[in-house]
């Protein structure tokens with residue numbers, strides 16, 4: 197999608213701090229980190245949010261979880277704990293409409309309602 201900022205990051209038309217990449221997935225540091233570790237894990241393919249996951253592409257979510265596990269271990273937050281969040285549509289707090297998983301950790305996180 198030409199006007200999507202995360203597609204531009206995938207195509208390296210916009211700078212980002214990439215921490216992981218393979219043929220299907222990219223992970224980069226959030227520009228406005230909420231905790232010491234705040235990484236966004238995204239599919240390279242433009243999917244709007246979790247509502248775009250279907251029978252044909254559901255294996256991508258498993259792959260994203262493997263990447264999240266790997267990054268959590270690499271960043272040293274696996275044992276202490278971390279949070280994965282994906283926001284969907286306006287009331288879910290989604291701002292960027294390219295599917296992404298927030299990997300947040302590195303400190304005790306506050307619970308939210």
Ligand code: 5GP
Nearest residue numbers: 201212224225226227228283289290291292
């Ligand atoms: P959402 O609310 O859509 O789940 O979160 C979007 C996230 O993308 C926010 O945490 C925001 O800080 C991050 N973000 C927005 N624009 C950019 C950008 O250009 N680069 C990076 N690295 N992160 C961004």
Ligand code: ZN
Nearest residue numbers: 200203242294
């Ligand atoms: Zn996109």
